[in-house]
Amino acid sequence: MFPNLFQATKEYWRKLDELEAAYQQGKIPLKEVDTRVAELMAELAQERRAAFAFLWHSCQHLVTTQRETLMGLAIVILLIYVWLLNNLIA
DSSP states (O other), rough: OOOOHHHHHHHHHHHHHHHHHHHHHTSSHEEEEEEEEHHHHHHHHHHHHHHHHHHHHHHHHHHHHHHHHHHHHHHHHHHHHHHEEEEHHH
């Protein structure tokens, strides 16, 4: 299943807002805020890496399963480009 990077980012900002509110109210010291922000950033980075890994593996799967289709499409695009280029020069 695709990692939900959008939801993870929303959750990250929600937790940052809660952390800021707790700091503003004097419930937690600045040192703990710094520590928890670093933890939140690490969590978001892990989710981002998972999303990019999923995207990369999906692209690899597409290329391996649809190789002939992609090559045919590339050839058609190349032929159209050459045809357009010849018509523009002539």
